[in-house]
Amino acid sequence: MTMQANLPYNIKNPKSIFEYSKGLIGKTLREFVWDGYEPKKGKGSVGQMVENLYFLLETNNYAGADFSEAGMELKCTPLKEGKKEQYLIKERLVCNMINYCDVVNEDFEHSHFYLKCQLMLLLFYLHQANCNNLDLKFIYSVLWQLPEKDLLIIRHDYDVIINKIKQGKAHELSEGDTMYLGACRKGQKGDNLMKQPFSSEGAPRRAFSLKMAYMRTILEYVLASGSKAVTNIKETDLEVVPVKELREHSFEDVMLNRFQPYLGEGFKSLAADLEIDISKNPKNKFAIIANAIATMKGSSNINLSQEFKKAGLTMKTIRVQADGKIKEAMSFENIDYVEIAECDNWFESRLYEIFSSRFMFVIFKEQNKGEGDFILDDVFFWTMPQSDLIFAENYWNHIRQNVLNGHIHEEYWWKGRDKKKFHVRPKAQKAEELSPTIDGKGAKKFCYWFNNDYVREIVNNRQLELNNE
């Protein structure tokens, strides 16, 4: 392949490469293959074959960007089809392996991640199980330059990861530590652990990646644009923190600072100050108040903001009674029986994504027992520790086995009293409502729950941390 002099695009110009990429959309590589081409196998081979067959380039192993003269990286990434025939993101976008010993000496500007991913040509293809790479269909082409604002957040994420390695805690890294850039698990369970520079403990292999939630919002913007090939995508969701604030402070600090002036204030007084009408005593009044403070806009839901969505970050309120107990357990999404039946890998499951994501907990604490005089007491970011994720995997297996056996009924689930940190309970507007199952019959709607004792454990651990400071 020495055809580079006559390439049908300008290899130094990202726009030209992007324009040329449109010719692959709606097609498969089979239309471009030539006699004698040896198809590549294994993961990552799709990208190589696109380079060879469509862009007429030889595969390089150079650590810089694929289109180095254009400063642009080619990324082929799979979509899957959802129940309603919509496209869904299948995987996080993995960039490069983290070499714990080297990476502590690289600042962000010189990192492989930054050099490769600041400007990317994303080619989305439809994943098909057991399908020859030549027959994969390409769906969308996106020229994605990480916006300044996202880069500010990603740079902070990078520092969080590096600092954890510098503290000798590479083995404790978690995707939930960060917002957009995650240190995701890579490789199989039995793989050898890697060396880390500041601890003798081995750490699982991890890679820098853009998280599922981040990729999902890119796809959302593409879909909203109504076009199959897009660049400079417009973000339409609520913006919580403007870029100029992020130049000075981390996203989390901005959030915490917004709550600072209100700490210690009772919820009724807060509602009055924030001009929120709680005369009808709505069930979610604490969430309404927290949203108003966090967004600085009365009725906005911060969980739907661009930053929270891209980060897979969720704000939740917790009420602590005067005696320290937590009255209510914490609910999550309804169980998608089709998803859990079809997904046999814990790390790729929806539950793993929910439980390993990052949370912003807003704590309201009762002052006098039984009086319901809750004050805004504390706000903090939290991620489930690795040790609890092991319990969560058992929980997932328990649910999955029951779903596969058709045991979708109260008597089969873990209960709160089982003291296993998590349980399963109904959640629906009406108890008769059904949710789809693989056998087509449908089943009662249940959802994932944290036990109230587990929520208490989270709050207590936070208190211990504060006391140690």
Added chain:
DNA sequence: GCATGATCATGC
């Protein structure tokens, strides 16, 4: 008084 089944409230 607690655990669990059930439903509310909101926003899109």
Added chain:
DNA sequence: GCATGATCATGC
């Protein structure tokens, strides 16, 4: 009408 966050309300 539904997903999601949150809390109610009943029976033991």
